[in-house]
Amino acid sequence: MSLALSFITIFLGGAAVLDWAFAGHLHSRCHFLLKCFLAFGFGLALWSCSYIVILFIVGPHLTWIWAKDMALSFLAATYFWFRPRYHHSKAHLDAVRQQAPRWLRVVFFVSACVAIMVFVGSTMRIPEGEWDAWMTWNTRARFLFRDGTDFATIFATEIAHADYPLLLPGLIAQTWMMLGSESIFVPPMIALTFSAITVGALVVAIVIFRGTASGLMAGLVLLGTPMFTMSAAIQYADVVLGSYLLVTCIMITLAASGMPYRVDRLLILSGAAASMMAWTKNEGIFYGLSLLVALAICKFGPSQKRLSRLNRITSFLLGALPVIALLAYFKLKHAPSNDYLQRITFSDIAGRIMDLDRRTTLFLAIGHKFFEFGAWNFFLICLPLLWLKFGRQSDRLTVTGPVIMALVFILLGLGAVVLITPYQMDFQIATSMDRLLIQCWPSIIFAVFLSMPPLHPQRRNSSSSKMFGNSG
Amino acid sequence: MAFLGVMQLLDREIAFWEKFEAHPLIDERYAGLKKVLPSDHRLGHITDVPPDSHIAAALYYQSQYSLAPWLIVTNQDTQYVIVDLLNPTRAREFCLLHSLEPVASSVNGVILAKRQHEP
Numbered sequence: 001m002s003l004a005l006s007f008i009t010i011f012l013g014g015a016a017v018l019d020w021a022f023a024g025h026l027h028s029r030c031h032f033l034l035k036c037f038l039a040f041g042f043g044l045a046l047w048s049c050s051y052i053v054i055l056f057i058v059g060p061h062l063t064w065i066w067a068k069d070m071a072l073s074f075l076a077a078t079y080f081w082f083r084p085r086y087h088h089s090k091a092h093l094d095a096v097r098q099q100a101p102r103w104l105r106v107v108f109f110v111s112a113c114v115a116i117m118v119f120v121g122s123t124m125r126i127p128e129g130e131w132d133a134w135m136t137w138n139t140r141a142r143f144l145f146r147d148g149t150d151f152a153t154i155f156a157t158e159i160a161h162a163d164y165p166l167l168l169p170g171l172i173a174q175t176w177m178m179l180g181s182e183s184i185f186v187p188p189m190i191a192l193t194f195s196a197i198t199v200g201a202l203v204v205a206i207v208i209f210r211g212t213a214s215g216l217m218a219g220l221v222l223l224g225t226p227m228f229t230m231s232a233a234i235q236y237a238d239v240v241l242g243s244y245l246l247v248t249c250i251m252i253t254l255a256a257s258g259m260p261y262r263v264d265r266l267l268i269l270s271g272a273a274a275s276m277m278a279w280t281k282n283e284g285i286f287y288g289l290s291l292l293v294a295l296a297i298c299k300f301g302p303s304q305k306r307l308s309r310l311n312r313i314t315s316f317l318l319g320a321l322p323v324i325a326l327l328a329y330f331k332l333k334h335a336p337s338n339d340y341l342q343r344i345t346f347s348d349i350a351g352r353i354m355d356l357d358r359r360t361t362l363f364l365a366i367g368h369k370f371f372e373f374g375a376w377n378f379f380l381i382c383l384p385l386l387w388l389k390f391g392r393q394s395d396r397l398t399v400t401g402p403v404i405m406a407l408v409f410i411l412l413g414l415g416a417v418v419l420i421t422p423y424q425m426d427f428q429i430a431t432s433m434d435r436l437l438i439q440c441w442p443s444i445i446f447a448v449f450l451s452m453p454p455l456h457p458q459r460r461n462s463s464s465s466k467m468f469g470n471s472g
Numbered sequence: 473m474a475f476l477g478v479m480q481l482l483d484r485e486i487a488f489w490e491k492f493e494a495h496p497l498i499d500e501r502y503a504g505l506k507k508v509l510p511s512d513h514r515l516g517h518i519t520d521v522p523p524d525s526h527i528a529a530a531l532y533y534q535s536q537y538s539l540a541p542w543l544i545v546t547n548q549d550t551q552y553v554i555v556d557l558l559n560p561t562r563a564r565e566f567c568l569l570h571s572l573e574p575v576a577s578s579v580n581g582v583i584l585a586k587r588q589h590e591p
Contacts, residue, residue, distance in 0.1 A: 114482050125495055126495045127497070128495075128497060128498055128499075128537075131530075131533075134498060134533075134534070134537045135533045135536075135537065138537065139533070139536055139537040139540055142537065142540040142541070143540045143541050146540055146541045147540070147541035150541075153513075153541055153543055156543055158536070158543055158544065158545050158546075159536065159543075160533055160536070184497075
């Protein structure tokens with residue numbers, strides 16, 4: 001019963017937010033599917049954030065959590081009851097009717113099955129996940145679930161990464177509360193859900209912009225990156241963060257694409273998704289800022305004239321505000337200081353940037369990653385080459401510009417973080433470089449496939465081509 | 473290339489099932505102590521591996537994970553201590569050396585001990 005209420009809260013809450021942001025107009029199976037994937041992502045974040053708010057206000061009382069879930073479900077149901085009935089236009093459906101070859105569908109289906117098999121196999125071998133899963137996320141979820149009224153222990157300096165935000169521990173602990181038991185399979189199920197959201201949202205978004213063949217191929221690239229599946233299976237939060245980064249990129253691109261949606265609402269939602277990144281891991285704050293700067297600098301596709309630069313920034317910040325306020329309260333009131341920032345001074349930073357050995361090590365590591373990233377493949381070098389070949393056409397670039405610029409900022413920033421790390425550089429590269437890249441990987445695939453012309457163009461519609469920037 | 477990536481994933485999967493071996497659960501190592509933990513929610517932690525090593529960190533954080541909501545600390549001011557040994561055969565000597573009195577034990581060299589001198 002409790003679990004059913006939770007599920008209703010997650011899906012109904014997420015669906016209401018998505019429905020408000022999309023405000024009707026376009027209606028197709030693909031748009032509906034995209035909204036479903038995004039609704040799950042937003043619903044899970046909403047459920048986790050509201051739990052932490054209740055925790056901070058009244059403590060971990062099951063009655064209050066029940067009441068919170070019922071209130072959220074009631075609000076969402078009320079929204080659907082009173083919302084305006086939209087007239088759905090079918091003007092742009094041609095763009096998504098391109099059929100993919102049968103072999104591609106089969107290969108994609110087989111790949112998805114293999115990825116699920118790998119996930120299940122790894123979960124059976126190490127159900128508690130790897131280091132960061134049990135040490136950082138699941139330990140704090142256990143404190144939240146087991147600690148009765150004194151949840152403040154999770155902020156003790158003895159707890160690993162006690163300054164990390166609480167989206168994932170909040171989700172795990174609340175699910176345990178609703179189940180009434182501490183099932184070891186809850187963290188893997190949450191990891192699987194976010195992986196499915198990532199793959200599903202990527203495929204459907206690319207299908208909407210570039211047709212079915214491109215969408216399936218983009219999904220295949222993601223599923224064909226062994227490290228993506230492995231990171232999900234060992235329950236690291238990188239897949240969760242990558243999922244919200246992708247959702248933010250999709251929302252910004254939809255807003256810029258010129259589709260007849262409410263641009264301001266889509267940007268509010270992209271701000272909200274960006275704030276979920278910050279509520280997942282500390283580096284999410286930097287990712288959100290990168291997206292904000294890119295939004296301020298870049299041209300905004302066919303939607304350029306529909307919303308001024310200032311209004312775009314304001315909408316993004318407005319969406320981010322509630323969760324950023326929660327994050328600020330958590331950081332200022334409860335969280336201990338960050339161990340990375342604690343160990344670093346400005347003189348250290350200058351010294352490390354000037355250190356030729358460190359720069360050489362970093363460049364060699366980046367060069368190595370081009371050929372080895374993701375535990376096997378050459379995609380990291382292939383995708384930028386594809387972008388150089390296809391992605392620089394000005395009409396497409398104005399739509400993809402904010403996302404690509406944000407990803408460039410993010411990758412440069414991550415390189416700088418590795419360069420100035422207070423820890424041993426080899427250790428930092430070995431333990432975090434792949435993981436930082438896997439956070440950006442779904443969004444990189446999204447940006448590159450968005451920059452390319454459709455892979456299998458069968459039907460073209462001039463108006464939709466113009467709108468989606470399909471001139472290649 | 474994506475297809476080759478998937479093939480590589482499949483290859484891993486086959487290799488994995490050929491030599492499937494489930495990792496022992498972290499909780500199993502500390503399960504014997506859970507019912508005898510003291511009411512004081514702060515416990516010390518001491519181990520027979522060098523304190524700065526990767527293994528020492530793993531044992532410390534694993535005890536934290538398994539025994540939550542008891543807070544495991546590394547300082548000396550706690551009455552009770554989790555003795556976390558990689559070499560269980562030396563448990564008796566180790567406790568004598570550190571003036572610890574065993575109270576209860578779990579599997580594989582995990583012991584709840586009381587300090588003989590009040591902190």
